Amino acid sequence: MPSEPVACPEPAGPSGLSEVPLRRTCPFDPPPGLAELRAAEPITRRVMPLDGTELWLVTSHDLVRRMLADPRWSSSLDGGLSPEQPLHVTQPEPGMFISMDAPEHGRYRRMLTAHFTVQRMNRLRPRIEQIVAERLDAMERLPRPVDLVAEFALPVPSLVICELLGMPYEDRAEFQAAARVIVDMTASPEQIDAAVAGLAAHLAKLIAAKREEPDDALIGELIREGALTDGELVQISMLLLVAGHETTANMLGLGTLLLLHHPDQLALVREGAPGAADELLRYLSIVDLVMFRGAKEDLTLGGQEIKAGEFGLASLAAANRDPALCEDPDRLDVTRPKTAHVALGFGPHQCLGQNLARLELEIALQALLRRFPGLRAAVPLEEVPVRENAAIHGVHSLPVIW
């Protein structure tokens, strides 16, 4: 099969010009309508269909990068994904630095950067390889078809985070079960609240144990450095879990599905194409229309006057398919030189775990495709359950055979 984009259904007609187009008609592509907006009005006033908030929708690569790098746009926001909780300014819990601005954000971020460098992540490689190999062994023992999401895409990143945090082996099953509920789109708010509370209690216990006997994993090291309270350590651990689990899991699930539709690209990934992780991140942009910011003062962006207190939303997917970013942006090409894509964000909040994410994606996809050279989906594309309206794009399950 040639490496053309998969034939996806034709875009539905624009559902009211003034709404942010949120729905992907093809799980791999930005929602229809964003490309036209990017060309005609790369910053434009729109309304969010989920909560009715009016905001500035930003779709070009240049303007998305400008907005995300500009400290006048605040990250201290919450809500925006449901009518019950419209987008609003918030005061984050101590430690929840993804929702903080300078200088508080920098204080936490700088305590963590040394633990996430390219060099440091490379030292985790043997452990990640082992975790991946064990999951593949487990898959091999199961009756086929096997759900790749439940048996591989979800457990690998959560076990890697356990490794990173220094979670004892005997606690990992319980930890994984709670983490699974938090990322489960079908769980009720009560179930999620209970799982979050359970995890926080679990993490508090872990942190207390590490205070007694700090080890060389992340929590132990942060305790030894001595600058964080237990409450902050719980929030930071939760943030790492939430930010690193669902994202990586969805990249593995949706990324595998995409490669199964591009066998030539799949072969290149199996052979170890070095830029594959970044190209898959760019192409799929699984974190997209959730990049909210709030203007802290009056400013101009792309010729528009923005007033203090107004909200902005960056479409990472639209920016990543901008012809100004790379040649032929709608073509998947794992051999292209690394682009300045924004799938991991841009500016001071750009993904802290990005070098771990690259490593996990590279190791896991390559090992999966090598272990099962005949891997294929057990159902047609249209029947793979896609996560509609999810904050992070992906598939609920992916039955595979080999």
Place this chain on the structure above:
Amino acid sequence: MSAVDAAVEVTVNRESCCGAGQCALAAPEVFTQSEEDGLVVLLDPNPPAELHDAVRRAESHCPTRSVTVR
């Protein structure tokens, strides 16, 4: 190639750096991340011509615009 490639002077700003590591990924011969704080460390302010593309890529990929190539 051209005048652009004659000689370059690379500078980094450790104040604004957020330790994303894009520079070390793009040009590991020129940039690394400190083991102490994870922030950028410049290994070679005047890299040879064959690395000019890579340092310009680091400049354009750095999320906090902490890499300058002149």
